[in-house]
Amino acid sequence: MALDTVYEPQKHEAAIYRLWEENNLFAPTEKGEPFSIVLPLPNANASLHIGHTLMFAIQDVMARYYRMQGRSVLWVPGADHAGFETQVVYEKQLAKEGKSRFDFSREELFEQIWDFVAKNKEVFASQFRELGASLDWDHFTFSLDKKVVDSSYKMFKKMWDEQYIYRGERLVNYCTVHRTGFADIEVLHEDRTSPLYYLKYGPFELATTRPETIYGDTAVAVHPDDERYKKLVNTVVTIEGPSGPFEVRVVADEMVDRTFGTGVVKITPAHDFNDYEVAGRHNLPHVRVINHDGTMNHLAKEFEGLTVAKARAAVAKKLDEKGLLVKVDEAYKNRVGTCYKCGSVIEPMLLDQWFIDMQKLAAPAIRALKAKKITFYPAAKADQVLAYLESIKDWNISRQIAWGIPIPAFQNVADSDDWIFNTEVDKEELVIDGKTYRRDPDVFDTWFSSSQWPFVTLDYPDSDDFKKFYPNSVMETGQDILYQWVARMICVGTYMTGEIPFKNVYLHGMVRSEDGRKMSKSLGNVINPKEVLEAYGADAIRMGIIAGRSAGYSAAYAPGKIIAGRNFCNKLWNIARYVQSQENTASGEVTPDSIADNWIVSRLSFAQKEISLLIEGFRFSEAYEVLYHFIWNEVADWYIEASKGSINTPLLGYILDKSLELAHPFAPFVTELIWQQRHTGSFLISKQTEPVISFSKEKAQAFDRLQVIVIEVRAITSALGISKVALEYSDSTLISENEVLLKQLAKLGSINQKTEKKGVSLATSSENCWLAIDDSVTKKYITKLEERIKSAHQNVTQLEGRLSNKSYVDHAPEAVVAQTRNNLQSEQKILETLQKELASFV
């Protein structure tokens, strides 16, 4: 069968994936040490982005590598309902139709989003396949699957019973546009310029960025040691406000910074996190003046119905009119919490929510981390997680949205403190013992379900899968969700199963745009992986995205590396074409014979060991480099070229097969495709790696020495612009025994044994040999020769300097010194030869 000269991935990739899938080759094997990894579940609301490519490439390299090492590999695919995220995407669609989520009941909305997501799940599952991901599709889990919901309910119940969960009215980060609360970690803090208003406030003057919340003030705070205000502490003072006088208590609290403004703070417990805490310490009432939609309520008197921003300006104006506004610092800079989806200001809002006591939940996780039970790549991330968990605050898990897992809790309509656990969430009301209970309309934070991923996907607690594959071998994910996901999985996994959820965490950085900036739709610098995939193929994009990346670091998307990947596939393809064209004739035993044979087997042996070490050490980019170099520079450039002189067909076939094997984790499609042409009825994906055949070290080293001759001949002939030169030598068995090989590799005209030197000596080889070049041509060589002498001279001087340093000889390890001596000796010999050469010309 004649193969195209250029490899076209588009023609073959889909068929190869189908072949794997139809033969059920992604499923874990019965035997073998388990290796398990769960895919960080992509959001079910969007298609693939370039970051996914990196994630898939790394994880698939591991899955395929360990599968070929005989491990029983389970790689679990999934999709996240991504509650809030997805609802926002869907709301945008509704907006295009002129509708809003508030036009529907939560049940109606849930149904609609369900249909919307079902379509998307199909789309991205097909995209995983296009990248060659060897995921076990039978284990596919969607975060709203029954088993995830059941597990979430079980966990909620356990936490409730064991008092890890409490319900309470707390100040919560709230987006008034999306009308839901968030966890602290979801809030984006932005630098903003906000006017700082200096107000006359009863007997005080104070600075505030929020004059509109004055209607919710229930105290004014000063520092306990502040002499200026000491007399007023614990008194009740009358404040003239925008709509008339009101009374507040003066409290002393350490929180107040005496140097800021006037050292006086108005306390609005219902709308500020600091003030809320002050109120807790001093037993102050909470007065809510802002509605959930971000407008002022009736307590704001004539400002009722205005948005916060409008009310702020209006109240300030009113205060000014009443002579209560002292001054305004327009250039005041502060940090403001914003909604990461719409950018609107997060309003601290008093809400009844479910919270997890994180100090309690994190304690076992902290112990596990301190005991170094989980290894992080990069290692420094372990300390970051630890620091995060040690200062963690309680986790608000209630979300006021439709798209998510309904919270299985019902409240007694007659007694607001009476809550019961019940999973009949399809009912709005339950009547139990004559008492009526109404369902909590909220849903869980998405991360509440996804934090269970390592065990819920394995059907914890009784399944064979769980027993075999938990804890997971590796958690590979983006460093951007270290806290949101990785930290929570460690907490939740340890809490539920009593064991850490995974042994290793490998974090990849972000794929930035070509200019090094963040990729974002608004900047218009997003790379669409689908286009790259279509242009270069999956193998190319996988290798290109892995190349030159190390754990935890973000790096720019580099198209040159994708092209290199594409070229590498073509190289493999053409190596195969060549080998197969030679194989038509003979078959026989695979044994290294010539020095080239032994050399390539020694290089193969080195590459196989090195690649293993690097992959197992999570150094994927370096493993890829070793592979690339072995196949391109050693197999193709040296061994195949050598084979054109004298060929060992069975060994050549073996080298090709082993190359395919080593490359398969990185370039699964092209390697399997070639494999299928060579070995019908067997699959490279499930081939088990065996040790490399044995070879003669002496012969391999002889080839090294032959290479030295070849390299110098090429350099001299290239510099002089001549070809087909005759090589002459005396007393060299290396040359006499390998004339054919040498002639082929160095493109020599002939090789002859002579007794007398006439021509240009080869300086770097220890063999006595020279190129028989005419005197008229050698003249041109003088300049080159002088350059070489200069550089050799520099090397000799440097090495002599090092060796004449007594401290170096005394202190450096013997091997290092010996190496230096060797280098000096060979450099001296080169210098000597070159100088003699020059002398003979002049």
Place this chain on the structure above:
RNA sequence: GGGUGAUUAGCUCAGUUGGCUAGAGCACCUCGUUUACACCGAGGGGGUCGGGGGUUCGAAUCCCUCAUCACCCACCA
């Protein structure tokens, strides 16, 4: 305000415990159609490893310091 990281060739980046003359891909220059491959082959140019100081026989690598740029965390009204 704290913390972490980065700065290596024109570009994008590697470089495990300090140790051969600091590497790769892309780009660049010269030559080349030879039994796979021009998505190619051979040869070549290009770096005082951000600046300064220190430790050491020896520093891209360890320490200090400065500069620039990222990112993360935090309750400054």
